[in-house]
Amino acid sequence: MAFVVSFDRLVDYDQSRPGITITIELKLGRSSISVPVKIDTGSTHCLFTRSVGEQLNIDIEAGERLTVSTVTGSFLSFGHWVTSVSEGFEFDSMIFFAADDSVGRNVLGRFGWLDRIIVGINDYDGILYLRSHDE
Amino acid sequence: MAASIVDEFVTKIRKLPRTDREELLRRLNEPARRRAEKTTIRSNGEKRGDDPNVRWIKENKHKYAGNYVALKDGKLIAYARTIKEADQAAKAKGVDRPLLHYILAEGEEAFYAGW
Numbered sequence: 001m002a003f004v005v006s007f008d009r010l011v012d013y014d015q016s017r018p019g020i021t022i023t024i025e026l027k028l029g030r031s032s033i034s035v036p037v038k039i040d041t042g043s044t045h046c047l048f049t050r051s052v053g054e055q056l057n058i059d060i061e062a063g064e065r066l067t068v069s070t071v072t073g074s075f076l077s078f079g080h081w082v083t084s085v086s087e088g089f090e091f092d093s094m095i096f097f098a099a100d101d102s103v104g105r106n107v108l109g110r111f112g113w114l115d116r117i118i119v120g121i122n123d124y125d126g127i128l129y130l131r132s133h134d135e
Numbered sequence: 136m137a138a139s140i141v142d143e144f145v146t147k148i149r150k151l152p153r154t155d156r157e158e159l160l161r162r163l164n165e166p167a168r169r170r171a172e173k174t175t176i177r178s179n180g181e182k183r184g185d186d187p188n189v190r191w192i193k194e195n196k197h198k199y200a201g202n203y204v205a206l207k208d209g210k211l212i213a214y215a216r217t218i219k220e221a222d223q224a225a226k227a228k229g230v231d232r233p234l235l236h237y238i239l240a241e242g243e244e245a246f247y248a249g250w
Contacts, residue, residue: 062185111236
């Protein structure tokens with residue numbers, strides 16, 4: 001049986017970089033920042049570095065506290081409502097920011113991004129297909 | 136650009152050896168990569184943190200563990216086991232763009248692969 005899924009955005013990503021990296025703009029109030037981010041189906045939440053949150057002028061520790069587990073331990077993060085814009089898709093969702101400066105990666109995880117977009121990955125050709133549930 | 140021209144390009148590109156295709160893609164992606172690596176910031180210098188929706192989650196999350204909540208202006212509009220149900224319930228109540236958030240169930244772990 002064949003299943004057909006249609007998408008309305010095609011994104012070429014750079015296969016020479018580790019992971020599947022796209023650019024995202026985070027907006028809060030009149031502050032905004034554009035940063036590279038990896039699509040990470042293994043992450044429960046969307047998580048960004050402390051530096052990104054601080055550059056958005058967020059009081060990091062005022063957010064929703066969340067302990068995040070990794071394969072080697074855990075670290076603390078804090079969630080804030082942020083608007084994210086990537087490849088034309090805009091979502092308001094809770095984005096978590098690492099409390100510790102040592103967490104150095106930005107990832108789009110399940111809750112907050114993957115749960116509100118339809119994603120197709122063709123890693124063989126380095127192509128990402130995207131579609132909103134609303135379109 | 137006409138679709139036929141795009142098709143012609145794609146056909147020609149597909150015939151290229153893999154190394155040439157990778158080089159072509161690298162060159163095409165160069166501007167986007169430069170943009171991504173160059174962090175751009177616009178800020179008004181105002182510190183943000185106290186949000187009514189975050190406050191609601193801190194105070195009420197224990198009641199809705201394992202559910203998606205749909206919030207607006209610090210008030211609960213709807214909740215459900217799936218994002219689709221919570222979204223549709225909020226929209227049925229006239230809230231077009233609810234803030235949707237999943238509250239972890241008791242014992243459920245937040246995981247970060249971070250590859």
